[in-house]
Amino acid sequence: xxxxxxxxRVIEAASFxxxxxxxxxxxxxxxxxxxIDPIGGGMDSAxxxxxxxxxxxxxxxxxxxxxxxxxxxxxxxxxxxxxxLVTAPGECAGLFVTxxxxxGFFGHAVLAQRRPDLITVRVQxxxxxxxxxxxxxxxxxxLPLMTGPAATTGPVNHVLPxxxxxxxxxxxxxLLAAERYRGESGQGQEILVPLSSxxxxxxxxxxxxxxxxxxxxxxxxxxxHLYGAFGRDxxxxxxxxxxxxxxxxxxxxxxxxALALTEQMAALEARLGVDFSADEGLRHTYRExxxxxxxxxxxxxxxxxxxxxxDANDVLWAPYRLLSEAMAVExxxxxxxxMMARIRHPGGLEYRTPGSPVQSSLLARESxxxxxxxGEHTAPVLAEVLGLTDAQLGRLIDQKLIAPxxxx
Numbered sequence: 310x311x312x313x314x315x316x317x318r319v320i321e322a323a324s325f326x327x328x329x330x331x332x333x334x335x336x337x338x339x340x341x342x343x344x345i346d347p348i349g350g351g352m353d354s355a356x357x358x359x360x361x362x363x364x365x366x367x368x369x370x371x372x373x374x375x376x377x378x379x380x381x382x383x384x385x386x387x388x389x390x391x392x393x394l395v396t397a398p399g400e401c402a403g404l405f406v407t408x409x410x411x412x413g414f415f416g417h418a419v420l421a422q423r424r425p426d427l428i429t430v431r432v433q434x435x436x437x438x439x440x441x442x443x444x445x446x447x448x449x450x451x452l453p454l455m456t457g458p459a460a461t462t463g464p465v466n467h468v469l470p471x472x473x474x475x476x477x478x479x480x481x482x483x484l485l486a487a488e489r490y491r492g493e494s495g496q497g498q499e500i501l502v503p504l505s506s507x508x509x510x511x512x513x514x515x516x517x518x519x520x521x522x523x524x525x526x527x528x529x530x531x532x533x534h535l536y537g538a539f540g541r542d543x544x545x546x547x548x549x550x551x552x553x554x555x556x557x558x559x560x561x562x563x564x565x566x567a568l569a570l571t572e573q574m575a576a577l578e579a580r581l582g583v584d585f586s587a588d589e590g591l592r593h594t595y596r597e598x599x600x601x602x603x604x605x606x607x608x609x610x611x612x613x614x615x616x617x618x619x620d621a622n623d624v625l626w627a628p629y630r631l632l633s634e635a636m637a638v639e640x641x642x643x644x645x646x647x648m649m650a651r652i653r654h655p656g657g658l659e660y661r662t663p664g665s666p667v668q669s670s671l672l673a674r675e676s677x678x679x680x681x682x683x684g685e686h687t688a689p690v691l692a693e694v695l696g697l698t699d700a701q702l703g704r705l706i707d708q709k710l711i712a713p714x715x716x717x
């Protein structure tokens with residue numbers, strides 16, 4: 310984390326990936342992020358992947374460095390307490406990240422009655438308020454029907470929740486922009502960040518919406534080929550596979566030199582009447598003619614020998630690895646890397662934990678912090694932020710409106 314936002318106090322009431330990841334970005338920039346959790350945990354508190362103990366590594370990963378306040382949100386008194394926490398005074402407070410429904414006790418109109426300058430960033434599924442998750446949004450983008458081998462007829466889902474992650478990053482950016490605007494104008498606001506809008510906006514930025522509208526046809530499947538340029542997986546003589554990409558003229562010429570294909574590629578260009586160096590799109594258009602030459606050249610050598618040739622010619626490539634293999638060899642995943650640290654999490658779990666992935670020329674990264682125990686900070690936060698006394702806290706515990714202090 311960096312201490313850039315250390316003055317900010319953000320309240321989070323959220324589950325799944327997008328909204329918690331937004332608050333995680335803010336926490337890694339130094340903001341104080343206080344989660345409001347239902348007593349016993351929310352709908353994602355036990356989500357996979359889990360440790361052998363049953364603890365959710367997913368929950369710990371998204372909530373590291375945050376504080377947790379456990380409140381019974383099913384009762385009016387608990388909701389009142391949560392609303393008070395969200396709208397508590399403070400010049401750098403009144404910042405709320407949530408994916409709760411727009412209508413309800415966490416609705417912005419309700420909360421703004423208590424604090425007019427409140428900033429609410431609300432993640433939604435669809436822009437009209439309909440529920441959705443990353444995987445249902447992705448189903449309607451067309452991407453699962455562009456992904457996979459050309460002969461595949463059904464959808465191929467992506468295992469990475471890309472729309473969740475993009476939405477989380479955008480939501481964090483929007484909160485900071487709104488906080489700056491509030492500093493200039495004194496005005497709060499509600500910002501809606503729908504997964505659907507993020508997804509379709511991204512497709513538009515990549516030209517895919519215009520491609521369909523102007524071309525009148527959906528993009529076909531092309532297997533592992535990079536669309537519009539040269540790029541695909543290839544197998545080496547020892548059975549290992551690599552991904553090789555050439556987008557620029559220089560990168561393509563490096564591939565040709567490294568694989569000793571100068572004469573063969575020149576003959577192919579002469580036969581087709583094209584210059585593959587001049588236009589990256591031609592390498593995709595004529596991929597079926599190029600592939601046999603590249604496949605044969607890669608298959609003739611072992612992966613170590615090939616790696617040396619590709620590196621000597623500045624080719625853009627990488628080996629395919631399991632995540633376990635990457636964790637063993639990639640410097641960025643080593644415990645000595647500034648992003649990583651071995652952290653002890655709730656339940657005694659200790660494992661490599663990434664902090665902020667960015668680097669600053671001005672500020673040094675601090676070690677990442679562990680995730681909280683559910684409800685770990687309930688009493689101290691309510692005492693500090695809302696001014697509750699020990700007697701008041703004791704009564705709330707007796708009434709089971711808040712959770713008693715857990716042990717790590």
